[in-house]
Amino acid sequence: MLLDEELVLVKSFLAVITPTLVSSLGEPMMTILVRNEMAGKPIAMNLITYLLKQEILIQTSSTFLRENSTATHIMSGYLKIIGGQYLTETIMDHVVHIINQSSNSQNIFELRVDRVTEEERRRNLENLKRIISEICNKIMSSNDLIPLPIRQISNLIAQFCSELFSENPLMMYTAIGGFLFLRFICPAIISPELFNLMPCELSTTARSSLVLISRVLQLIANQKCFDEKQKDMMVLNDLMKEKIAEFRVWVHDLVNEDISNKTHEPVFISNSKYEAAIKNLFHKM
Template identity: 25%
Template sequence: MLNDRQKNKIKSIIEERDFWISLYEANNFKRALVLPLVRYFTNENKIIPIIDDLLDCELEKNHDPKVLFRGNSVTTKVIDYYLSTAGSDYLKEMIQPFIDKVCKTAVSFEINPQLCSQSNLDENKKQLEVFGMELITKIYKCANSMPDSLKKLFYLIRTKIESHYCTSQYSHISVTCFLFLRFFCPAILNPQLHSLRIKASLNRYCFRNLTVLAKVLQNIANGVCFGEKELYMVVMNNFVATCIPKILAFVRKVSSVDHLINMTSTKLDIDCTLELSLFVSHLLQNVNEASFNKDLDEFLENMT
């Protein structure tokens, strides 16, 4: 465990903007390195300014707004970890009961004619629309219960993108990229990896239903209908078009400045000293053998 002097030294290093810029340029987004920092700064209510700086780095490097935030970088992984850290309880409240219901219900959402009989397609499509609408409605109604810290993040992303491109054309897709592509949909596709405790059996039929649901939800969030890449999903396009306005309204609501009034911060049940120790431990494990054998104090001095 770190002593007070070492802890203060580490804080002085990681709170500098240059540290995060260097981390971004090195493209080091290993979970063992970044997650303890995200947890520490979330608990200290200092994570948003860091994300602000990282968004600037991302915008300077990537000039095509259509693929912005689609790949993995320090920026996207910091935001991913922040969402999973600050949004864990929200995710459980919103999605966990729904996934349980899907897995307990003996219905199929399979609409690929190569994977099910022709006679079942219409009924499967109907069930997919029923459960899909239930999910969309649940997401929309849970806008008010989203943590203020996440609303502040999405407000930052939206306004940052609008300011950079001088248009609101790309701000929606940037918010939905994190909210749906990197948060909601992965939790639906693999609940256990997101600490969702599903009581029902997660068999292959359940996973297939969740996969089809996630496909539909992602297209609704993107505001696009299905095309040639997945022709069998085209039958869902009327449903997708019907749901797009509700998701648009949801995204506007959770990225609005109105939510920043009397905002509360996220406090985690963590040991901040332990998180800093985990960060340093990972650093020591990934430097050369000579540095690894040095005294920690000397190592910290060499970091500056």
């Protein structure tokens, strides 16, 4: 009964615990559900759909999928489970390149005028623009690589935005940007070792470089540029405006392409990983 298709007990449980607790339970819970989807039950997607419907009823256009909630924590856990191959094929090479570069330089992307010489700043800016463009271009040409469940969730988000936030023409882009970047791509860039993209901990310099890249990408997904508070970074704004326009085209194409004939290869969850998820779930409850 715990894993019936309606997930009555799971929904009841999630309704009475705090989002903070869900943040630690999301991944093991979704691991269990994804494993049972291998038996032909669409229970993980059923739960995501239910939570999205609940989320949109209590959030505003400025908070939908932006705040840490039960829905966003569950989706983050789900994305981490089903999106590993996508991350490997899109951002891993870029992440490795940034880490390798950072090991040889303390100022790989530094733009603050009080930290670098004019020549270093010019070189770092070119470096930063190049890697941002490469990552954006890779992501925005990756539709065929995106797992079907992620596309289905994106379509649901677009549908809800159209129905309930029609007065805000940018809502669909910022909501899907929050789903794909804030909850998935940017965390994987900042902490690749937690997404099995890197085998070990990173140096402080490498982490700082990845955080900066993530920050720029998240602003693009939010349809924003740097302001006067980050004056040293405003030299990126022309490139970011260009990428924001491309991002809108990409999201529009992503949610309007017919995916009815596409199939999804179930994610394999080993017995050991499944058993560990069960132990982890009940240990934290």
